[in-house]
Amino acid sequence: MGTVRRRGREPGVPVPLLVPAVLAVAFLVLPLAGLVIRAPWGELGPQLTSPAVGQALRLSLVSATAATGLSLVLGVPLAWVLARSRARGRSVLRALVTVPLVLPPVVGGVALFLVLGRQGIVGRWLDQALDVTVPFTTTAVVIAETFVAMPFLVISVEGALRAADARFEDAAATLGADRWTTFRRVTLPLVAPGIAAGAVLCWARALGEFGATITFAGNFPGTTQTMPLAVYLALQQDPDAAIVLSLVLLVVSVATLLLLRDRWLTRAVR
Amino acid sequence: MSLAADVRVDRGPLTVELDLEVADGEVLAVLGPNGAGKSTLLRVLAGLLPPDDGRVAVGRDTWDDVPAGVHVPAHERRLGMVFQDHLLFPHLSVTDNVAFGLRTRGVRRPAARAAAAEWLARVGIAELGDRRPGRLSGGQAQRAALARALVGEPALLLLDEPLSALDARTRLTVRAELRRHLADFPGSTVLVTHDPVDAMALADRVVVVEEGHVVQAGTPADVSRHPRTDYVARLVGLALLPGTGEGTTVRLDGGGRVAVAEETAGPVFVAVRPESVALWTTRPEGSPRNVWPARLVSATPHGSTVRCELDGEVALVADVTATAFAELGLAPGAPVWASVKASDVAVYAR
Amino acid sequence: MSRRAPVVTALVLLLAGCGGSADDGTATAPGPSTAELGGTLTVFAAASLTDVFTDLGERFEADHPGLDVQFNFAGSSALAAQLTQGAPADVFASANEAQMTVVTDAGMADEPQVFAANVLQIAVPAGNPAGVTGLADLAREDLTIAVCAPQVPCGAAAEDVLTAAGVTAAPDTLEEDVRAALTKVELGEVDAALVYTTDVTAAGDAVEGVDVPEAERAVNDYPIAVLADAPNPGAADAFVELVRSGEGRQALADAGFRTP
Numbered sequence: 001m002g003t004v005r006r007r008g009r010e011p012g013v014p015v016p017l018l019v020p021a022v023l024a025v026a027f028l029v030l031p032l033a034g035l036v037i038r039a040p041w042g043e044l045g046p047q048l049t050s051p052a053v054g055q056a057l058r059l060s061l062v063s064a065t066a067a068t069g070l071s072l073v074l075g076v077p078l079a080w081v082l083a084r085s086r087a088r089g090r091s092v093l094r095a096l097v098t099v100p101l102v103l104p105p106v107v108g109g110v111a112l113f114l115v116l117g118r119q120g121i122v123g124r125w126l127d128q129a130l131d132v133t134v135p136f137t138t139t140a141v142v143i144a145e146t147f148v149a150m151p152f153l154v155i156s157v158e159g160a161l162r163a164a165d166a167r168f169e170d171a172a173a174t175l176g177a178d179r180w181t182t183f184r185r186v187t188l189p190l191v192a193p194g195i196a197a198g199a200v201l202c203w204a205r206a207l208g209e210f211g212a213t214i215t216f217a218g219n220f221p222g223t224t225q226t227m228p229l230a231v232y233l234a235l236q237q238d239p240d241a242a243i244v245l246s247l248v249l250l251v252v253s254v255a256t257l258l259l260l261r262d263r264w265l266t267r268a269v270r
Numbered sequence: 271m272s273l274a275a276d277v278r279v280d281r282g283p284l285t286v287e288l289d290l291e292v293a294d295g296e297v298l299a300v301l302g303p304n305g306a307g308k309s310t311l312l313r314v315l316a317g318l319l320p321p322d323d324g325r326v327a328v329g330r331d332t333w334d335d336v337p338a339g340v341h342v343p344a345h346e347r348r349l350g351m352v353f354q355d356h357l358l359f360p361h362l363s364v365t366d367n368v369a370f371g372l373r374t375r376g377v378r379r380p381a382a383r384a385a386a387a388e389w390l391a392r393v394g395i396a397e398l399g400d401r402r403p404g405r406l407s408g409g410q411a412q413r414a415a416l417a418r419a420l421v422g423e424p425a426l427l428l429l430d431e432p433l434s435a436l437d438a439r440t441r442l443t444v445r446a447e448l449r450r451h452l453a454d455f456p457g458s459t460v461l462v463t464h465d466p467v468d469a470m471a472l473a474d475r476v477v478v479v480e481e482g483h484v485v486q487a488g489t490p491a492d493v494s495r496h497p498r499t500d501y502v503a504r505l506v507g508l509a510l511l512p513g514t515g516e517g518t519t520v521r522l523d524g525g526g527r528v529a530v531a532e533e534t535a536g537p538v539f540v541a542v543r544p545e546s547v548a549l550w551t552t553r554p555e556g557s558p559r560n561v562w563p564a565r566l567v568s569a570t571p572h573g574s575t576v577r578c579e580l581d582g583e584v585a586l587v588a589d590v591t592a593t594a595f596a597e598l599g600l601a602p603g604a605p606v607w608a609s610v611k612a613s614d615v616a617v618y619a620r
Numbered sequence: 621m622s623r624r625a626p627v628v629t630a631l632v633l634l635l636a637g638c639g640g641s642a643d644d645g646t647a648t649a650p651g652p653s654t655a656e657l658g659g660t661l662t663v664f665a666a667a668s669l670t671d672v673f674t675d676l677g678e679r680f681e682a683d684h685p686g687l688d689v690q691f692n693f694a695g696s697s698a699l700a701a702q703l704t705q706g707a708p709a710d711v712f713a714s715a716n717e718a719q720m721t722v723v724t725d726a727g728m729a730d731e732p733q734v735f736a737a738n739v740l741q742i743a744v745p746a747g748n749p750a751g752v753t754g755l756a757d758l759a760r761e762d763l764t765i766a767v768c769a770p771q772v773p774c775g776a777a778a779e780d781v782l783t784a785a786g787v788t789a790a791p792d793t794l795e796e797d798v799r800a801a802l803t804k805v806e807l808g809e810v811d812a813a814l815v816y817t818t819d820v821t822a823a824g825d826a827v828e829g830v831d832v833p834e835a836e837r838a839v840n841d842y843p844i845a846v847l848a849d850a851p852n853p854g855a856a857d858a859f860v861e862l863v864r865s866g867e868g869r870q871a872l873a874d875a876g877f878r879t880p
Contacts, residue, residue, distance in 0.1 A: 167353065168357055168359060170357075171357040173344035173345045174345075175422070176345050176371050176375045178343075178345045190361065
């Protein structure tokens with residue numbers, strides 16, 4: 001009756017769902033397959049061992065991880081405020097938080113200049129009073145990635161908080177826990193899977209970040225040239241090398257996520 | 271540590287206005303249909319919802335005094351609360367759940383865990399302390415929730431439909447245990463329920479709430495004998511008689527015997543619904559195994575039925591149709607025979 | 621805009637890799653090669669030509685009612701890659717000889733002709749706050765310097781010029797294209813950037829140019845060619861003629877290009 005049955009035992013997937021799902025898989029996987037098929041595998045070894053690639057890869061992993069850490073420290077509390085506080089203007093706040101999701105990243109990079117650049121609102125003061133310049137440093141890479149990636153974390157954690165049963169927090173209150181203790185000892189563990197999922201999204205987005213990074217942090221090997229920047233520049237001269245670099249990034253990120261999944265995510269889920 | 275609460279809460283169209291007092295060691299059941307404002311009352315007493323007006327005091331401590339601008343937040347109130355679906359924290363072991371309230375109040379971990387283990391033993395699940403709540407049965411989880419609420423020696427115990435999530439069989443045992451623990455509890459208890467059996471079996475006093483207001487208050491027997499509204503009559507009509515099970519007979523504490531369908535042993539409650547009591551002017555012949563002589567004390571019409579209060583060897587309440595009542599031609603003080611089929615008698619352990 | 625181009629390239633590469641072929645339906649009816657030009661003319665041109673060619677394209681359309689000119693502006697290397705992957709076009713105007721060679725070597729065009737040249741200049745924020753006077757300043761550690769990445773044409777040119785001048789620059793960033801470098805100058809976030817004269821001209825008042833004598837060592841020639849498989853060869857020839865005419869040269873000169 002309109003379903004595809006396998007071995008006659010498992011409940012089948014309805015055709016109206018199956019067909020688009022298969023198309024979706026094709027849509028997502030075929031470009032990757034193209035990369036894999038076209039990849040000059042012979043170059044993989046030399047590229048992997050080349051110090052320039054190692055440098056870019058290390059910088060990418062370090063900065064994406066730092067951006068995720070920063071997003072967790074700042075984003076989880078923000079998600080709590082969005083999900084739990086009854087303050088007015090929350091919907092406006094939520095809309096503002098999601099702006100980086102729709103803003104072209106290059107524009108985000110320019111916006112960061114306007115705040116943290118040498119001529120920026122805050123940056124000018126940092127430059128003159130503290131002699132700190134943010135643009136064109138690894139710190140700038142982390143900031144650009146955080147700007148673009150944190151909304152992913154905030155949105156998923158807020159969703160997890162809304163889905164979590166707030167009555168557990170009531171129960172904690174009747175057991176003498178103030179809001180901070182409740183947050184630490186009840187809410188946080190309850191939404192840990194949501195936080196983990198958000199952190200993974202955030203990390204992945206930070207790892208692939210290009211536009212805001214190249215604009216705000218520039219591109220210099222060793223300090224600000226992350227893998228996506230290296231891929232982009234390789235593409236200008238040697239598309240084969242670009243494909244290989246993309247694959248390196250892809251393999252490393254997938255491997256990291258699988259490793260985390262085994263080591264940590266599954267435990268967080270229970 | 272008695273509770274005195276006189277509060278008003280506006281919840282949209284519903285205004286909850288309740289004035290309650292509960293003495294030390296007393297159990298007050300707040301009985302009423304869904305949406306009557308019972309849970310709102312509990313949330314106010316717990317400090318989770320500030321009242322719009324009024325006062326809440328426990329012993330000499332004022333927890334809420336709206337005119338004076340006093341509101342003690344939930345976590346600073348010495349109370350324990352048991353929720354309908356237990357709300358044990360899924361990420362903590364049962365022991366850590368029970369120890370939670372002690373830890374938040376500054377008790378060191380080993381001491382808190384020791385106290386938790388002791389309480390788990392008291393509620394009969396000592397061996398389950400290392401489990402996660404997800405791996406407990408409904409009854410075990412509710413026992414753990416009770417231990418968690420009581421371990422901090424609260425001044426006030428709040429029970430929110432504590433038995434309603436349990437299946438019928440578990441409910442009987444947990445209800446009987448809960449009764450024992452409530453008897454030992456020195457503070458005030460407020461039990462919110464929509465189930466008259468829970469109210470009758472557990473409470474010293476019953477308050478019936480409809481649409482945010484008290485419609486009747488009194489002992490369980492009072493309320494069932496003299497229901498003031500149709501709702502109360504329907505809800506709490508049943509007679510709850512303590513006795514001792516002896517096979518298919520229960521010897522009542524107040525004298526007399528009742529034949530029951532199931533075999534029982536030890537202390538039990540016998541519950542008889544008023545609509546299953548038949549009245550006769552002469553001793554009935556034939557099937558019913560329970561026949562008692564009685565005297566009509568009062569008769570109150572409720573809709574198409576008449577609620578008859580009976581006095582005698584076994585104190586019962588009967589609902590008969592208005593027509594049947596007219597045919598019987600009874601007046602208060604008249605002698606009458608009451609009969610109940612054994613299969614219509616419910617028995618609960620106590 | 622120019623940042624998007626590599627994405628297009630990547631997609632084209634992927635499609636090609638999967639055995640598909642790019643066909644975006646720009647096929648045109650071959651028109652007569654004389655006065656009556658019609659259909660669509662597709663011009664692939666270096667990003668630095670955006671303003672001049674858009675202007676010339678409008679004039680061309682005005683002269684030939686019924687002709688529709690479509691431009692694809694992007695980095696020359698991206699355009700060359702698109703063309704060799706089979707993207708249909710009539711005319712290719714490259715910002716350097718190297719990328720034109722990629723196309724001619726593939727047998728897709730011949731007889732390219734140089735129609736313009738561009739030289740490097742140092743772009744500084746309005747007022748030149750860091751007091752940059754020449755290439756030697758690009759070696760100053762206390763300044764924030766942007767240079768194009770060596771993989772892109774302006775970076776290759778910059779390397780040539782710096783080497784010729786014997787200056788070891790101390791860049792803080794290697795920009796992915798000229799416009800990105802220029803944006804940072806406009807924002808005042810870098811003290812100096814090595815870019816093309818035309819870019820300084822296009823940037824207007826926010827940016828000033830400092831001439832670099834050594835830039836003569838690396839003059840960047842712009843070749844243009846009609847593609848062998850041009851769907852609209854008549855219009856293609858006419859457009860190349862317009863670019864090389866007096867009118868075209870004037871427009872190029874106004875934009876800061878040198879013309880032959």
